[in-house]
Amino acid sequence: MPKKPQYDEPLFAELPEWADVKPVEQYEGVNPVAPIFYTPEYTDATNYFRAIVQSGEKSARVLDLTENIIRQNPAHYSAWQYRYETLIALLPTPTPSSHPLLTAEVELMDELAVLFLKTYQVWHHRRLLVQITREPQRELAFIKKGLEADSKNYHTWSYRQWILGFFGGKGSISKDGDEEIDEDLWASELDFVDVLLANDVRNNSAWHHRFFVVWACGVREGEEDRDRVLKRELIYSKQSISLAPSNPSAWNYLRGILTHTHTPFPLVSTFAQAYAYPRDPQASDKQREIVDLENPLPSDTAELPCAEAMEFLADAWESEGGQDKIEAAVKMWTSLANERDVMRKKYWEHRIRDAHVALRGELKKKAA
Amino acid sequence: MRPRTTNDGFPTSTSRSQAETEEVLLAHIPDLEAEVQRKSILEKKIHMSFLVRNLVQGFPERYISQDASQPWLLFWTVQAFSVLQVALDPGNKQKIIDKVLAWQHPNGGFGGGPGQAAHLLPTYASVCILAIAGRPGPRGGWDQIDREKMYKFFMSLKQNDGSFLVAHHSEVDVRGIYCLLTVATLLDLLTPELVQGTASFVASCQTYEGGFASSSHPSYSLSGSLLPPPAARPPLGEAHGGYTFCALASWVLLQPYLALSDEKPSIDMSNLLRWLVHMQGTSIELGGFKGRTNKLVDGCYSWWCGGSFALLEALGVGGIQNANSDEVPIDSGAGNAIWDDVDDGLYNRMALQEYIIYAGQHPTGGLRDKPPKNADAYHTLYCLSGLSSAQHHVFPSQLRKQQLLEAWQASGVTNDELRKRSFNEILSWTEEEGASHIFGGPENRLNATHPVTNLTMTHTESMTAHFYGQVVPPRQRSAPATAGAAGA
Numbered sequence: 001m002p003k004k005p006q007y008d009e010p011l012f013a014e015l016p017e018w019a020d021v022k023p024v025e026q027y028e029g030v031n032p033v034a035p036i037f038y039t040p041e042y043t044d045a046t047n048y049f050r051a052i053v054q055s056g057e058k059s060a061r062v063l064d065l066t067e068n069i070i071r072q073n074p075a076h077y078s079a080w081q082y083r084y085e086t087l088i089a090l091l092p093t094p095t096p097s098s099h100p101l102l103t104a105e106v107e108l109m110d111e112l113a114v115l116f117l118k119t120y121q122v123w124h125h126r127r128l129l130v131q132i133t134r135e136p137q138r139e140l141a142f143i144k145k146g147l148e149a150d151s152k153n154y155h156t157w158s159y160r161q162w163i164l165g166f167f168g169g170k171g172s173i174s175k176d177g178d179e180e181i182d183e184d185l186w187a188s189e190l191d192f193v194d195v196l197l198a199n200d201v202r203n204n205s206a207w208h209h210r211f212f213v214v215w216a217c218g219v220r221e222g223e224e225d226r227d228r229v230l231k232r233e234l235i236y237s238k239q240s241i242s243l244a245p246s247n248p249s250a251w252n253y254l255r256g257i258l259t260h261t262h263t264p265f266p267l268v269s270t271f272a273q274a275y276a277y278p279r280d281p282q283a284s285d286k287q288r289e290i291v292d293l294e295n296p297l298p299s300d301t302a303e304l305p306c307a308e309a310m311e312f313l314a315d316a317w318e319s320e321g322g323q324d325k326i327e328a329a330v331k332m333w334t335s336l337a338n339e340r341d342v343m344r345k346k347y348w349e350h351r352i353r354d355a356h357v358a359l360r361g362e363l364k365k366k367a368a
Numbered sequence: 369m370r371p372r373t374t375n376d377g378f379p380t381s382t383s384r385s386q387a388e389t390e391e392v393l394l395a396h397i398p399d400l401e402a403e404v405q406r407k408s409i410l411e412k413k414i415h416m417s418f419l420v421r422n423l424v425q426g427f428p429e430r431y432i433s434q435d436a437s438q439p440w441l442l443f444w445t446v447q448a449f450s451v452l453q454v455a456l457d458p459g460n461k462q463k464i465i466d467k468v469l470a471w472q473h474p475n476g477g478f479g480g481g482p483g484q485a486a487h488l489l490p491t492y493a494s495v496c497i498l499a500i501a502g503r504p505g506p507r508g509g510w511d512q513i514d515r516e517k518m519y520k521f522f523m524s525l526k527q528n529d530g531s532f533l534v535a536h537h538s539e540v541d542v543r544g545i546y547c548l549l550t551v552a553t554l555l556d557l558l559t560p561e562l563v564q565g566t567a568s569f570v571a572s573c574q575t576y577e578g579g580f581a582s583s584s585h586p587s588y589s590l591s592g593s594l595l596p597p598p599a600a601r602p603p604l605g606e607a608h609g610g611y612t613f614c615a616l617a618s619w620v621l622l623q624p625y626l627a628l629s630d631e632k633p634s635i636d637m638s639n640l641l642r643w644l645v646h647m648q649g650t651s652i653e654l655g656g657f658k659g660r661t662n663k664l665v666d667g668c669y670s671w672w673c674g675g676s677f678a679l680l681e682a683l684g685v686g687g688i689q690n691a692n693s694d695e696v697p698i699d700s701g702a703g704n705a706i707w708d709d710v711d712d713g714l715y716n717r718m719a720l721q722e723y724i725i726y727a728g729q730h731p732t733g734g735l736r737d738k739p740p741k742n743a744d745a746y747h748t749l750y751c752l753s754g755l756s757s758a759q760h761h762v763f764p765s766q767l768r769k770q771q772l773l774e775a776w777q778a779s780g781v782t783n784d785e786l787r788k789r790s791f792n793e794i795l796s797w798t799e800e801e802g803a804s805h806i807f808g809g810p811e812n813r814l815n816a817t818h819p820v821t822n823l824t825m826t827h828t829e830s831m832t833a834h835f836y837g838q839v840v841p842p843r844q845r846s847a848p849a850t851a852g853a854a855g856a
Contacts, residue, residue: 026482030470033463034442035426042432050483076436078485081537124539151381152663158582158605165585165602202382204661208606211576216602217585244378248646249662256576259639301377343655346714347645350686 011044023047058089074116136167204249242296245306265316275309370652408808418733436480439493444749464501465509476517487535492547499831530565541582546614549621568633578643579607580615609659609672624789655719667728670754678819721807756814765798
């Protein structure tokens with residue numbers, strides 16, 4: 001829970017060191033509709049803030065004032081913005097990467113990020129700071145703790161990805177303007193994702209991060225053999241699907257890597273077949289004797305048929321084309337539309353229409 | 369029959385919170401015929417009192433957290449009135465205009481409150497409030513917007529990669545781009561210089577799932593020249609409903625510029641459509657939308673995701689005008705020929721309305737994320753806008769485009785072609801007569817909202833006409849779009 005402002009502290013209006021500043025009320029000569037009922041502490045601090053913005057003062061006491069406002073309202077982006085400008089003004093030029101002011105600021109941010117996890121500004125201010133301190137490793141460790149508290153926090157994840165991209169991406173630019181690839185930053189990233197997905201195989205943020213690490217942000221050292229990486233990732237996604245087949249995150253990842261590597265969907269049709277139909281009790285015992293690592297079977301508790309597998313198979317068939325495959329795909333979409341996934345009926349019908357139009361075009365071409 | 373989402377005998381924290389939510393939602397599904405009648409009502413009166421309370425009395429102390437979003441609080445409130453077909457009286461309008469003008473920054477743009485720094489998000493909200501409550505002339509708000517300084521403010525946020533900071537020293541994300549493009553379109557500020565490279569940036573935010581992320585890397589740190597390929601440009605964060613709406617609406621707003629330029633970035637439309645339809649929850653989730661894969665349904669995505677389908681139609685996906693005239697009716701075997709329903713859209717519009725009516729309404733007024741949460745100003749608007757968009761079919765009409773084109777008065781400005789196209793596109797959106805599907809009966813009808821601006825059509829039209837100095841031809845009652853017109 002956010003820390004309550006300390007009400008026993010005096011107002012800025014009562015402090016002698018602020019006596020030289022004339023506070024500025026928010027609305028002068030305007031009787032505002034839809035007012036917010038402010039606390040006296042908030043009104044006091046923001047009155048002084050407006051005065052400081054007008055005068056342009058950038059001094060140490062401005063750091064106190066903006067911290068006070070931020071603690072009461074962490075989304076006050078103007079207070080953050082002005083705080084950053086003040087900090088830069090107080091640091092020597094050129095800006096050093098370490099300084100007592102910076103250290104204090106980073107420590108304060110550690111405290112505030114935990115308190116106000118869902119605020120854009122706390123994460124953005126960290127970005128600005130880390131570009132000065134250039135200590136990304138420390139940030140990765142910090143974010144890891146944050147994700148333990150909230151494993152799907154959008155800001156936390158995008159900040160982690162920004163850190164990796166900025167300090168460790170191929171072609172990222174170092175302070176001196178040289179190319180810099182900090183491979184160490186990436187060293188434990190895949191393990192990190194593995195742990196999160198082992199905790200919750202349905203965590204879509206973690207799946208997205210996996211895609212970011214393996215595919216979207218350059219090639220890591222030791223990952224240059226892309227065929228081997230693809231094979232590894234295919235097995236990883238299939239095994240994840242076999243644990244809990246009705247998991248759109250895992251299927252989306254599987255589709256994503258096939259598309260990204262231009263691998264045709266039909267290459268995975270055999271795997272999807274086992275998930276796309278109702279369980280066949282007679283066949284399953286026999287099948288189970290053969291352990292096929294490339295095509296793991298659904299777990300015993302899995303609910304079949306799995307809509308994601310049906311959709312995948314239909315897409316694979318459609319991509320192959322030809323009357324038989326299109327008809328099979330249409331049959332699958334029809335079954336999704338009418339039984340397994342009725343909510344998306346309109347979409348499945350749209351797919352059927354498109355496929356028929358394409359097929360007719362194909363046949364016309366042949367006839368011509 | 370509303371089957372629960374399976375956990376495949378493999379529970380995790382995601383499946384547990386999903387199951388808890390389904391439990392709560394299940395309790396909101398009426399099971400008796402009499403109950404269906406009573407519960408299918410959009411309680412307009414109590415939502416009105418909720419909104420009036422916020423407008424007249426104000427917001428309680430906990431809203432201090434939104435003190436830097438004062439324009440948003442007011443926009444959510446007054447636009448909710450518009451959607452509910454309620455007009456403001458002149459006295460309140462003037463008070464609103466005066467308040468908005470107190471947010472204008474001396475160097476251009478609007479801030480989150482008086483004395484706050486200019487920021488793209490409150491700039492959108494402020495201009496939209498003025499579209500609703502303002503007028504031309506002294507104290508009317510419209511002519512007091514400093515457009516020249518606003519343009520300079522926009523340009524000062526522009527990055528080398530075509531993106532924009534949301535404010536100085538702040539982050540880059542597609543929300544800011546949507547806000548900037550909407551305002552620039554309404555106020556006639558679009559230039560090639562302003563939007564050069566922006567479409568490529570937006571395209572780079574599409575993830576492998578098909579939806580869009582907040583931003584992509586490198587985002588704002590490009591003080592030097594652009595990184596040469598093959599520098600990767602990965603999206604930061606996963607596909608998300610709010611960012612997807614903003615990216616897609618930006619894409620629509622950038623079409624007039626793209627048609628005239630050599631830039632040819634592209635997005636994967638079929639993957640986007642697939643992702644969007646999969647955001648709609650199943651029947652046990654009452655057909656509400658979620659904002660990310662494997663997350664929970666939330667009323668606000670009724671607009672961000674549900675509202676995105678109209679935008680897709682402008683890009684050639686779905687809707688009768690995009691249907692192939694060569695098609696034959698196809699029967700999926702469920703009884704009804706699909707052809708008759710083709711204009712219903714690509715998602716389940718009726719089910720989404722059920723979610724908002726059954727689960728989105730708070731018993732004491734206002735709308736919400738989901739039960740048992742409280743109502744708030746944000747969810748009240750986006751539930752209502754989403755409901756409106758599910759009720760009506762609003763589409764870019766070729767007929768209307770033609771009328772606007774004929775009425776266009778050329779000027780000697782260098783950007784005249786871009787101006788003309790932007791003006792035509794934004795005002796071509798038309799509600800299809802007789803194509804509304806209103807769950808719960810005609811009393812639940814809301815005003816149609818503009819799929820890009822989320823203002824009413826009238827407010828969008830008046831403001832745009834004023835700033836472009838054009839006379840908008842009166843709307844003829846449009847004939848329902850028919851299959852016959854589609855091939856034209």
